[in-house]
Amino acid sequence: MQRKDISISLIVIILLGLAYIVASSVNIPTQAQGGDAPFIVLAEPKVQIISPGEPYVPIQFNITSLINVTDVTIAPQQSAVFTPSFQQSVHLPVLSAYHWFNKTVFFFNVSSQATPGYHNVTLEVTYYVGSNPVPTVAYVSVPVLVLGYSTFVVSATWGTPSSPTIASPGSQDLPLTILIINDGNSPAYNVTVVAYNTAYINFTKDYSYLGVVPPGTEVQAVLLADVSLSTSQGVYNVPIKIMYDNGLSYTTDVQVPVTGATSVGVFSVWGSLSDPIVVMPGQQNVPLTLVVKNLGTTTLYNVTVYVLKNDVIALSQNPVSIGVVPAGQFNYQTVTASVNSSLQPGVYDVPVRVVFNGNLGINATMQVSVVGYATIDSEVFWGSPSNPIQAAPGVTYYPLTIVLTNAGTATLTNVTIQFYNTSLITFYQPSANVGTLPPGTPFQLTVVASVSPSAPQGVITVPLTLTYFNGVSKTVLLRVPITGYQGLQAQAFWGTTSSPMAASPGETDVPLTFVIRNLGTVAMSNVTITLRSVEYPFEFSQTVLGLGAIPAGLYSEATVTASVFPNATPGTYYIQLNVSSYGHVTTLEVPVTVYGPSLAVNLVTYPPQIFQGYEYSQLTLIVTNYGQGMAYNASVAINTPLEVVGQKVINLGAIPPGKPVNVTFLITVPNDTRPGTYPAQFTVKYDGGEYSSTFNVTIKPEAQLRVVGVYGSLTGGASGVPLTIEIENVGNVTVKNLILTLGPNNYIYPHVSSTNPLMGLTASKFFAGDLKPGQAINVTFIVDTASDIPAGKVPVALIAVWNQTGSLYPFEQSMTIYVQVSPSFEQLILQPPYVYGLIAVIIAIMALLTLVGMRRRKSRS
Numbered sequence: 001m002q003r004k005d006i007s008i009s010l011i012v013i014i015l016l017g018l019a020y021i022v023a024s025s026v027n028i029p030t031q032a033q034g035g036d037a038p039f040i041v042l043a044e045p046k047v048q049i050i051s052p053g054e055p056y057v058p059i060q061f062n063i064t065s066l067i068n069v070t071d072v073t074i075a076p077q078q079s080a081v082f083t084p085s086f087q088q089s090v091h092l093p094v095l096s097a098y099h100w101f102n103k104t105v106f107f108f109n110v111s112s113q114a115t116p117g118y119h120n121v122t123l124e125v126t127y128y129v130g131s132n133p134v135p136t137v138a139y140v141s142v143p144v145l146v147l148g149y150s151t152f153v154v155s156a157t158w159g160t161p162s163s164p165t166i167a168s169p170g171s172q173d174l175p176l177t178i179l180i181i182n183d184g185n186s187p188a189y190n191v192t193v194v195a196y197n198t199a200y201i202n203f204t205k206d207y208s209y210l211g212v213v214p215p216g217t218e219v220q221a222v223l224l225a226d227v228s229l230s231t232s233q234g235v236y237n238v239p240i241k242i243m244y245d246n247g248l249s250y251t252t253d254v255q256v257p258v259t260g261a262t263s264v265g266v267f268s269v270w271g272s273l274s275d276p277i278v279v280m281p282g283q284q285n286v287p288l289t290l291v292v293k294n295l296g297t298t299t300l301y302n303v304t305v306y307v308l309k310n311d312v313i314a315l316s317q318n319p320v321s322i323g324v325v326p327a328g329q330f331n332y333q334t335v336t337a338s339v340n341s342s343l344q345p346g347v348y349d350v351p352v353r354v355v356f357n358g359n360l361g362i363n364a365t366m367q368v369s370v371v372g373y374a375t376i377d378s379e380v381f382w383g384s385p386s387n388p389i390q391a392a393p394g395v396t397y398y399p400l401t402i403v404l405t406n407a408g409t410a411t412l413t414n415v416t417i418q419f420y421n422t423s424l425i426t427f428y429q430p431s432a433n434v435g436t437l438p439p440g441t442p443f444q445l446t447v448v449a450s451v452s453p454s455a456p457q458g459v460i461t462v463p464l465t466l467t468y469f470n471g472v473s474k475t476v477l478l479r480v481p482i483t484g485y486q487g488l489q490a491q492a493f494w495g496t497t498s499s500p501m502a503a504s505p506g507e508t509d510v511p512l513t514f515v516i517r518n519l520g521t522v523a524m525s526n527v528t529i530t531l532r533s534v535e536y537p538f539e540f541s542q543t544v545l546g547l548g549a550i551p552a553g554l555y556s557e558a559t560v561t562a563s564v565f566p567n568a569t570p571g572t573y574y575i576q577l578n579v580s581s582y583g584h585v586t587t588l589e590v591p592v593t594v595y596g597p598s599l600a601v602n603l604v605t606y607p608p609q610i611f612q613g614y615e616y617s618q619l620t621l622i623v624t625n626y627g628q629g630m631a632y633n634a635s636v637a638i639n640t641p642l643e644v645v646g647q648k649v650i651n652l653g654a655i656p657p658g659k660p661v662n663v664t665f666l667i668t669v670p671n672d673t674r675p676g677t678y679p680a681q682f683t684v685k686y687d688g689g690e691y692s693s694t695f696n697v698t699i700k701p702e703a704q705l706r707v708v709g710v711y712g713s714l715t716g717g718a719s720g721v722p723l724t725i726e727i728e729n730v731g732n733v734t735v736k737n738l739i740l741t742l743g744p745n746n747y748i749y750p751h752v753s754s755t756n757p758l759m760g761l762t763a764s765k766f767f768a769g770d771l772k773p774g775q776a777i778n779v780t781f782i783v784d785t786a787s788d789i790p791a792g793k794v795p796v797a798l799i800a801v802w803n804q805t806g807s808l809y810p811f812e813q814s815m816t817i818y819v820q821v822s823p824s825f826e827q828l829i830l831q832p833p834y835v836y837g838l839i840a841v842i843i844a845i846m847a848l849l850t851l852v853g854m855r856r857r858k859s860r861s
Contacts, residue, residue: 038066039125043142046105051148051186053112053245056085059121059144064100069127074104077139081119081146082108095127110146112247118143148186150215152242155179156254160222166327168260168298170357171227173204176256178221178240182213188244193221196239200231201256213244229360231258263295264325264354266305266366272334278439280372280410282341282469285316290366292322292354293330300325300356305333305366308351312368313337325356341470345371372410376466379403380478384446389552390484392522394453394584397428401446402478404437404466412437417445418465424455425462425480437468455482484522484552490577491515492590496559502595502657504629506566506687509541514590516547516579517555524550529558530578537568537594538575550581566687570596570629597655598627599684603695609806612702613671616645619697620664621682623655631655631686640680642667642697655686667697675701704731705800707817708776714794714821717787720751725798725817727768728776735771736803742766742781743797747789748819751782771802791823 046058063074075089076082085107095101108121120141128135159165160177167174178195182188191210195203208221237253244250269289271277279286294300303322307315316336325331347369355361381401383389391398406412415434419427428448437443462478492514495501503510518524527547531540545558574589606618619638625631634652638644645666655661681694708726729735742750742764750763766779800813 039138039140040064040066041123041140041142043121043144045144049148049186050110050144050146051150051184051245052110052114052146053189053248054110054148054186055189055246056107057082057110058105058107061104061106061123061142062100062102063095063104063123063125063140065095065097065127067097067129069095069129071128071135073126075124075126076106076108077122077124079120079122079141081111081114082121082144083111085109109246112245114146116147116149118145120144148184150182150184150186150188150213150244150248152188152250152252153181153183154240154242154252154254156238156240156256158256161220165299166260166297167227167256167258168262168296169227169231169258170229170262170360171260171298172301172357173224174227174298176203176223176225176238178208178223178254179218180210180213180221180242181218182215184215186215188213190246191219191242191244193223194241194243195223195225196241198236198238200228200236200258201238202226202228227258229357233259233261260297260327262298262300262360262362264300264303264356264362264364265293265295266352266354266364267291267293268350268366268368270369273332277411278372278409279339279370280345280374280408281339281343281370282472283372283410284338284413284470285336286339286411286413287334288313288315288337288368289332289334290320290322291330291332292325294325294327297327299327302358303331303354303356306353306355307366308353310348310350311340312343312348312350312370313339319355339370341472343370345373347371373408374410374412374468374472374474375407376474376476377405377407378476378478379405380480382481385444389523390521391451391480391482392484392486392520393451393455393457393482395484395522395525396450397448397525398450398523399446400449400480401444402464403442403444404434404476405442406437406439409439411439412468414470415466415468418467419447420463420465422460422462424452424460426450426452434466451482457482485520486522486524486581487519488524488579488581488586488588489517489519490579490588490590491517492575492592494592497557502593502628502630503562503564504595504597504632505537505564505568505570506632507630508563509561510563511559512538512540512562512592513557513559514545514577515555515557516550518550518552521552523552524581527556527579527581530580531560532576535575537565537573538592539563539565564594568594570594595629595657596627597625597629597631597657597686597689599631599655599686599691600624600626601682601684601691601693603680603682605697607808609700609808610669610697611700611804611807611811612669612673612675613811614669614809616666616668618664619667619680620662622660622662623652623684624660625655625657628657630657634661634684634686636663637683637685638665638680639683640667640678640697642669642673642678642680642699652684669699671702673699675699700804700806701731701733702811703729703733703735703771703773703802703804705735705771705813705815706730707798707815710817710819712819714748714783714785714789714819715823716785716789716791716821718785720782720784722780723748723783723819724778724780726776726778727771727800729771729773732773733804734773736805738768738771738800738802740766740768740779741799741801742783743799743814745794745796747786747794747821748783748796751784785821789821791821793818794821795819 042062044060050057072092072095076084088106090104121144123140125138126135157164157177158167159175178193189212191213194207203223203225205224210219213219235255235257238256240252240254242250269276270279271287272289290305292303301324303325304319306319320333320335322331322333347367349365350368352366353361353363381388382391383399384401413436415437417432421427432445434443460480462480464476465473466476467473493500494503495511496513527550529545531543541561547556547558550556572591572593574591577588579586602622604620610617632654634655637649645668650663652661677696677698679694680697683692706728708728710725712723714721752763796817796819798815798817801810803810
């Protein structure tokens with residue numbers, strides 16, 4: 001379309017718009033067509049501008065009738081431009097003449113073929129007039145102005161406007177953003193953008209649905225496209241079609257630049273980028289990292305490296321997939337590779353081909369560094385580096401530690417060691433697997449070897465072969481030192497190290513421990529001790545003892561059970577030992593001591609002082625073995641004139657040295673035992689001897705109390721009467737803290753005042769204090785008597801409790817006193833002859849009363 005044509009169209013559209021605005025404000029009425037009842041209808045669109053192809057356009061209708069009608073139904077109808085959006089109708093029961101029915105809204109879809117200008121909207125009106133039963137149908141046409149339009153401004157950019165990118169030949173699935181501006185006066189509906197392939201640009205996603213695009217609004221449609229490998233740098237036109245408003249479309253070309261370049265670099269690193277390593281000729285299955293750097297300006301996809309035929313390396317997998325490499329960045333992949341064993345150390349160029357973006361390929365050269373070398377240092381230790389020992393001629397099965405250090409620059413793999421026996425050194429394994437030997441890292445291997453007895457003192461050179469990679473071998477010379485010597489010392493003791501003891505004559509199955517000390521500088525192996533089967537005064541349960549290995553400067557123990565002859569004399573005896581090691585036998589004599597017991601006894605009594613009347617006093621004999629030997633089958637017997645309760649002989653079993661053994665005998669001392677000192681002899685018997693000792697046991701006297709007199713006059717029913725008792729100490733010992741208690745009685749009991757009931761707690765007790773020998777005291781109790789107490793002497797218990805010097809327990813003596821009770825008046829008159837006089841008086845009184853009664857009866861008559 002030329003510029004002049006565009007200007008004329010704009011003028012026409014503006015004029016039509018002004019007409020639409022005038023028409024909308026005037027509300028042009030339209031008369032109904034068809035039927036007898038004319039209608040006046042006004043149409044008022046609810047949107048500013050109606051566009052071709054616009055859906056769901058709301059139009060409001062005002063309608064009035066020139067006559068009265070009833071049962072009115074209004075429904076929108078299909079027209080050339082306006083189609084009802086869905087089934088719609090309005091029902092009015094009555095529509096009076098010249099009364100407006102306002103604001104009925106119906107929705108219409110506008111035809112996309114509508115031209116700017118007025119187009120009719122048709123309504124169907126069905127109604128009834130008067131009583132006519134037949135409805136009348138009228139069609140009303142109302143003009144509505146269609147004035148909207150859409151036009152588009154289209155451009156394109158690779159990537160997005162906020163993150164643009166560069167397209168290069170071979171780019172794949174590259175985002176292409178289509179920028180669209182609606183330069184019209186109304187929204188464009190159901191907008192879809194479609195792109196078309198060209199000879200250089202091929203779309204993998206060629207459309208995008210945008211929906212509604214309002215006027216003056218920019219929207220973006222993101223498509224995906226591939227750039228042909230044959231595309232050269234330049235700007236290319238891509239056809240773009242915009243479809244909108246349900247049938248309208250707009251097609252234009254957008255300019256798309258292809259300005260990027262494609263270039264790659266290929267590098268290699270043995271190991272990984274974070275942990276590179278050095279390799280050497282012949283090394284197998286080593287990790288090799290292939291690095292591809294994108295030197296171009298666009299992202300490379302599906303990058304694959306093909307390592308071409310060469311004499312340097314062989315890959316375990318070929319080709320190698322790298323993946324995506326963004327512009328200016330790199331990506332890598334690690335595989336395993338083997339190095340040609342015939343190479344010399346150096347840096348080699350390996351041809352490769354890099355394929356990306358489908359089938360685009362670039363030939364390149366990858367440098368591979370093979371600069372490693374192998375040097376093996378060795379050290380030898382008998383024992384281990386942390387715990388070295390010495391080896392002497394003739395040692396067997398000795399630990400020998402070999403330390404190999406890779407002093408080269410490359411890691412050795414599949415390393416094995418081959419050992420060779422010589423006339424001086426014998427190895428007990430032919431080979432050993434080392435595995436991997438990194439540079440600078442010591443490898444420690446401990447083997448077992450024996451030294452010939454004919455080996456000289458000094459350093460022996462021993463060869464071994466080191467094999468690595470795929471059969472590469474190297475000979476290593478080991479310098480093995482032979483500098484040790486041998487020496488022995490033996491001792492023996494009864495018991496064990498943790499529990500030593502002494503053995504006595506007659507003892508059986510006692511542990512006897514032999515200690516063999518290695519005084520040399522080399523370890524002893526397979527050490528055994530041989531004893532003579534029977535050697536007075538000992539008998540052993542076994543004659544051969546194994547001690548195993550004894551390191552230099554240390555010792556080993558072996559324990560055997562032994563018995564001592566019963567007739568052995570305590571003293572020191574020598575046992576002959578044959579110690580075998582390294583195939584040599586050394587004879588040693590070891591002293592062994594037989595110990596005897598030595599007893600001492602002491603006597604302890606409980607209580608410490610024994611008095612007359614004490615029952616079950618204890619005589620405890622403390623037996624102590626001060627010797628170093630055990631006293632077996634020991635027993636203790638007692639011999640005394642005192643009465644022993646229970647057994648007089650008690651078995652003690654074995655009495656160990658240094659530990660006291662207590663044995664207790666029970667004696668009883670009746671009250672009639674005379675005070676004084678009594679001998680007690682104790683005899684301890686044990687295997688091989690006995691020991692006797694006599695101790696004096698003192699029996700102390702007990703004090704004796706006696707009631708001298710009882711004073712007080714008691715009668716039946718008396719209260720608060722004093723009762724005095726005179727007590728005398730008739731013994732030879734002072735009574736301490738004497739307490740006298742008046743025993744309970746049915747007729748005589750302590751007096752308790754009603755005003756002080758607490759007197760009942762102490763009324764029956766009297767604290768008399770101390771009472772010296774021959775001393776007498778009076779004790780008074782205040783008592784009450786029962787009314788039925790018999791006259792005469794009434795017995796009452798008196799209990800005395802006291803202490804004596806040296807006594808652990810209190811003494812107690814119960815005495816019976818007799819209290820004189822006088823008869824009461826009642827008791828007295830009821831006894832003959834008083835009772836006969838009382839009867840005579842009663843008879844006389846009764847006779848007198850009878851005589852008086854008879855006289856009164858006569859006087860009345």
